[in-house]
Amino acid sequence: MKIGDRVEVVAIPKVLPDDETRALFTRCLSRHFPVADLRGHLVELEVGEAVEKPSYMHSIWIERDCVRLI
Template sequence: MKIGDRVEIVAVPASLPSGMGTQALFEACAGRVFPVAGIDNGLLELHVGEIVGDKNYMHSIWIEPDCVRLRP
């Protein structure tokens, strides 16, 4: 995968930090499609601000590639 690819979140990572709504945010993103905004240490950065009613770039998550699939 590369920056700009569109991916659908198909799984929520098993080990997420507790608190701050992290689990709820990942669950709300499941099944949605986002462009890859960055890649670092094998993780994909997705801008997900629209999920919480903000501009996309205002919130991001880092997710493992095996939790997403490429979309056209």
């Protein structure tokens, strides 16, 4: 996996606060996003479009095993 690759969010992390953070991750489930950055076992996705904003307005860091390359 590299920056620019498109991935599908196939799972959300089990340990998330039960607030807007969890809601954002849930809205990303089954959607496709380009990889914005990589750091260790984490992938950064710009996900603004999941909340009807420009992509760059929101980003998440998610474990690599929660996404799959498409």
